[in-house]
Amino acid sequence: MYDVKKGYELAKEFYAQYGIDVDKAIEIANATPISMHCWQGDDVAGCEKKEDTSLTGGIQATGNYPGKARNGEELRADIETAMKYIPGELKLNLHANYQEADSFVDRNEIEPKHFDKWVNWAVEKGIGLDFNPTYFSHPKSDKATLSSDDEEIRKFWIEHGIRCRQIGEYFYKKTGKPCVINHWTPDGDKEVPIDTIGPRQRLKDSYDQIFEATKDVEGVIDGIESKVFGIGAESFTAGSHEFCMGYVMKANKDHIIMTLDTGHYHPTEVVSAKLASIFTFSDNVLLHVSRPIRWDSDHVVSFDDETRAIMEELVRMDKLKDTYVATDFFDASINRIVAWVTGMRNTRKAMLAALLQPVDKMKEIEKSGDVSARLAYKEEFKAAPFALVWDYYCQQQNAGVGLEWLKEVQTYESDVLSKRN
């Protein structure tokens, strides 16, 4: 291993030339929570005691890499292993289908106690829990859920949403940390339906009913996630961007916010370009950081231009503190822990890299009208000695310098994962 401290001292000098305080940047990046999704560990299968765990709702985890977690115990063990190599404040993001009742409990009957294993685990670790209703992978979700024209079905899912908000409050009370709930329904159609407004009106009414029935719930923030299309529902999505944005803005309630998933837009649209407009009208945003390859493929988050642009935008607007950062990817073609660690580290990396830029100076230059210097400054930091700061930060947090973590995850794979079938 090279002299990490020496590298950091040198990088510090580099950044100091531009008035950048490296330690301050590390402190902010480290304290900003990232909510790690539990579902990378088992391809979104969940822990409900039921035969059919196939993933529906127009999303797909492709690949058949061996060693996926088969129950809550294994999943928690894998999450703990991954978390060792992810520096900074973390939360765990659960889906409703990860409940662990002794026998099958349907979605409209779940209760806080069915999540006690997760809650006890989180309390012991001192981390917060976020949550998601699961409006897919269920026989009653085949056609539609909250937008269904079958009142029985719609009622079933409304009850699910209500219970999820109550469970979110339970998480808040037990962990002492607010619970961010993401509401996403896969409702859509393979062809453009004749009636495109009915489903939207019912979806609105369903959300209204869920929020009305749980209006006294405390410590819960609700993101409404839009999407452009899903597999098998290519032509129509009830919860489109316009629908969700309309819902959030009209609701005009502090706890109801937009969820922006990086894979949920037309291919040339980017989340980084949407943030400022949304923050003009809303105080908070929930992010689902993912990596879409040609569609909402949910590849492992990369330290790529768009992830960096999102973090840069948040830092430049001073909105990082007002953004709930969550990850959302599920790659079943590689070691699932390597997937988690890589995607989570990249999310944190992008955050730290964005904080290592002279934002005030760049704003000054822009204000003075010097657009040439503005471009020169923007480009300069792409090749700054960021890796030296990152390595030092990881060492400080005991999260593994460079690729140290990879060897350890590989050992875990041969000792633990490979023994599963």
Ligand code: RNT
């Ligand atoms: C689907 C949405 C949604 C899910 C998770 C599992 O396209 O992104 O957030 O990925 O709820």
Ligand code: ZN
């Ligand atoms: Zn998402």
